[in-house]
Amino acid sequence: MSHPPSKPVAYACLALSMSMVGCYVALTKPLVAAIPVFLLAWLRFGIAAVAMLPWLRKTGMEAPISRQTRGLLFLESFFGNFLFTLCMITGVSLTGAVSAGVIMAAIPAAVAVFSWLFLRETASTRTWWAIALAVAGIGLLALAPGQHSSETAAAAESWRSVVGHVLLVAAVLCEASYAVIGKKLTAALPPKRITAIINLWGLVLSTPMGLYMALQFDFAGVQSGIWWLLLLYALAASMWTVWLWMTGLRTVPASQSGVFTVLLPVSATLTGVLLLGESLLPLQMLALGMALSSVLVATLPMAQGRSQSTH
Numbered sequence: 001m002s003h004p005p006s007k008p009v010a011y012a013c014l015a016l017s018m019s020m021v022g023c024y025v026a027l028t029k030p031l032v033a034a035i036p037v038f039l040l041a042w043l044r045f046g047i048a049a050v051a052m053l054p055w056l057r058k059t060g061m062e063a064p065i066s067r068q069t070r071g072l073l074f075l076e077s078f079f080g081n082f083l084f085t086l087c088m089i090t091g092v093s094l095t096g097a098v099s100a101g102v103i104m105a106a107i108p109a110a111v112a113v114f115s116w117l118f119l120r121e122t123a124s125t126r127t128w129w130a131i132a133l134a135v136a137g138i139g140l141l142a143l144a145p146g147q148h149s150s151e152t153a154a155a156a157e158s159w160r161s162v163v164g165h166v167l168l169v170a171a172v173l174c175e176a177s178y179a180v181i182g183k184k185l186t187a188a189l190p191p192k193r194i195t196a197i198i199n200l201w202g203l204v205l206s207t208p209m210g211l212y213m214a215l216q217f218d219f220a221g222v223q224s225g226i227w228w229l230l231l232l233y234a235l236a237a238s239m240w241t242v243w244l245w246m247t248g249l250r251t252v253p254a255s256q257s258g259v260f261t262v263l264l265p266v267s268a269t270l271t272g273v274l275l276l277g278e279s280l281l282p283l284q285m286l287a288l289g290m291a292l293s294s295v296l297v298a299t300l301p302m303a304q305g306r307s308q309s310t311h
Contacts, residue, residue: 098280
């Protein structure tokens with residue numbers, strides 16, 4: 001095994017990983033506008049499965065996979081890959097990158113709660129304050145006014161926004177499950193093999209609906225730029241972000257690495273505003289600030305290690 005990276009390199013890996021996650025969360029909006037959700041998920045897992053074929057090889061020092069580990073691998077993929085992908089890309093399509101950035105800022109607080117519930121890790125008072133800030137930020141986001149052409153359009157847009165926000169909150173819970181289950185898996189398997197196996201499960205789970213959608217979809221009608229964006233999304237979501245995060249964690253303590261999750265909502269919001277032409281209203285700025293505060297409160301003061309994985 002190669003030597004761990006230096007601290008500056010490790011910090012750069014963690015920062016780049018979280019920034020990439022935020023960017024692809026935002027950029028799924030044009031993807032889902034061109035490709036149906038289930039087909040998009042199926043294509044993502046399929047592209048990544050081909051790219052990660054070498055990662056499936058068993059290393060010489062690796063023990064056989066136990067029945068419990070197999071079950072955890074399935075759950076890791078079901079919550080962290082399959083459900084997270086569907087909830088996230090549908091939620092972004094119904095709301096926007098700015099909303100996704102604010103809601104995704106609740107991930108560290110959700111991981112803290114799940115770690116307390118399922119791993120019996122003690123949550124500090126500051127962690128509960130972080131949870132309160134995250135919930136307040138999400139609640140404030142729901143109050144942000146929009147621009148509607150009529151009362152009927154306003155009602156329809158309001159309903160879409162509510163459904164989108166619920167789906168994004170579900171994505172946060174899926175990501176928290178992914179982080180907690182991942183803590184157990186990393187003790188049994190190397191990161192590359194975990195990544196490749198759970199991606200294969202994601203491909204299996206998405207194949208029935210993905211294949212059904214593919215048989216009815218007009219692939220010729222998709223612009224070439226969308227295909228390049230899909231390729232980048234598949235590689236970033238399934239390979240690069242995970243590898244960068246695991247590389248950084250070889251040097252940086254888990255308790256310290258949590259602060260880098262602040263770059264997820266920041267990059268998602270900036271991508272939406274700068275590349276997708278979304279607006280950032282004052283109330284949304286306040287909501288984002290509260291959500292980002294929850295990340296800092298949840299990660300900076302923690303004395304115990306609390307690692308979080310991405311995909």
